């Protein structure tokens with residue numbers, strides 16, 4: 001099966017280094033459908049203000065691809081931070097593929113976000129570790145940023161492989177140098193697990209790594 005990745009520019013916010021960071025989601029198109037990886041920013045107004053969010057609607061971003069939210073058959077959330085699941089409610093028709101441990105973490109740590117990811121009748125496909133989602137599309141558990149973080153592996157169908165890394169690395173620098181002691185605030189809630197997860201991602205031998213908060217693509 002041929003899969004095609006398209007990046008969505010969903011927002012900017014003030015990153016932990018004080019610079020402006022992009023917020024990306026990714027559409028994975030395949031024969032007969034499409035999946036969305038992360039839905040962009042949403043949350044209480046004071047969060048958006050303090051992160052200096054300049055937000056876009058995910059529907060507007062999809063429109064640039066001549067797509068509508070109804071074209072998205074399933075959503076994968078790499079994790080449930082407000083800049084990755086903030087517009088889940090736009091996709092009430094779709095199942096949300098989330099690690100079970102991540103849903104439980106977010107329910108405990110972020111009850112303020114209930115209306116954004118844990119709304120009435122939200123349909124979760126709860127995962128316990130690595131899982132195949134569709135032919136050519138799978139997730140691997142990459143805990144460390146959060147306890148239930150996952151990254152997405154796309155086998156494009158031409159023998160090459162892409163990783164949508166989520167926040168397992170904010171930027172290429174953390175991916176390329178995981179042993180650095182200079183981790184940005186919030187990069188790792190568990191540094192040991194975080195480093196092991198970057199090793200897991202490398203073991204996939206991705207040809208391209210795509211970031212949520214950086215526009216560079218790491219080629220290898």
Ligand SMILES: [Zn+2]
Nearest residue numbers: 079081145167
């Ligand atoms: Zn995050």
